[in-house]
Amino acid sequence: MSAKILALDTATENCSVALLVDDQVYVRSEVAPRDHTKKILPMVDEVLKEAGLTLNDLDALAFGRGPGSFTGVRIGIGIAQGLAFGAELPMIGVSTLETMAQGCFRKHQAQHVACAIDARMSEVYWGRFARQEDGSWLQVDPECVIPPALLAENSQVDEHVWRTAGTGWDAYPELSELKFERTGSEVLFPDAEDIVQLAKLDWLKGNTVDAEEASPTYLRDTVAWKKLPGRE
Template identity: 45%
Template sequence: MKILAIETATEACSAALLIDEAVSLRYQVQPRMHSQLILPMMDELLAEAGLSLAQLDAIAFGRGPGAFTGVRIAAGVAQGAAFAADLPVVPVSTLAALAQRAFRELGWRRLLPAYDARMQEVYWGAYGVDEQGLVVSQVADEVSAPDRVTLPEGDGWQGVGAGWSSYRSLLEQRLAGAVEAVNGELLCSAQDVALLGAAGFAAGRAVAPEQALPVYLRDKVALRPGESRQK
């Protein structure tokens, strides 16, 4: 299996090429440079492997939630490359990819990834790890105020992502002692988008390029004066 994955939803910009079980990665933390970095990263990986786009099985991308501009970049680049090479696309939740990285690098298995969604809200999800070492959603990705997140069952959870850096006290108060460890510095990586994308492709979850859409979780980017957000 040959999957090219891209991820631009956070401060990190990355691309990864998965060939069977081997993954090559390009990764840079360069905010506001994603549109300049991502295409050269993709080209470098393909050239290094001696492959063209048309020789791939699919393209995977971090579909969001995350920074609006970054999510749009990933979706647009994935669509354009897939159209050009007549390839299917596998959208991957960026919260799932963050959870996958935390499992891969830290060994954590009960994961609460969270991104800062601005406007005093967080993008949020809850994930466990299956027998194949892949994260599985336990609570659907959502956006809410930190003190209104959906409570997962049980305890022994680990919080990961910038949402924990921004709102740790509120989240820990809301979760009432269910969290045993927190890493607020870890960012999403295309390596984990590639791993989850390969699993999604094998499971038949690839879509046509025109169906590879970003997921924002928020319908409105800004509120008018005097409005309040309802949840």
């Protein structure tokens, strides 16, 4: 089924927009940590003009719902809601961690991806994902915010080699102590080019929300260490 979906993301240092029109994707992306508010709407205008469409021609609007920078996540959802309200579009929120897993699939055909975003405060936003036959991703480790040393302490060996993605791997040497086998990738940030592919899966399943119901994911409310083995 054809789809016209606009995706945007400002949850991390990367600022990105992608427009999916059937099988064609129009993209803009730039690492610009302090200029998201200046760059995101011009990027939206550029991809719409390149495709010869307006917001009213679209089927849905997707956004990176986090986790990530508190300010960045709020900027992204605020702008996305404004655009969706104006064009009366349904919305689809996509995890930034899952988006990086999709980026590793796009670049490396990776089927198992371990994602770690530097969350500051000596913690990472963490999640591990396994690709399913329908192109979706199963959460092997639930998304959480956690100290890297605690994560390594409670990790276990398994049979897979995990592609790594995100800024957390370089920021925290403690992650080198994780017990499962890993291999690197150049995927440091989520990108709307990957959000839009995941959003299409949700759109085909009817998994959308009205603009007023769109919500972010911060994870700071999750006390991850209480949920690890032996710490219930």
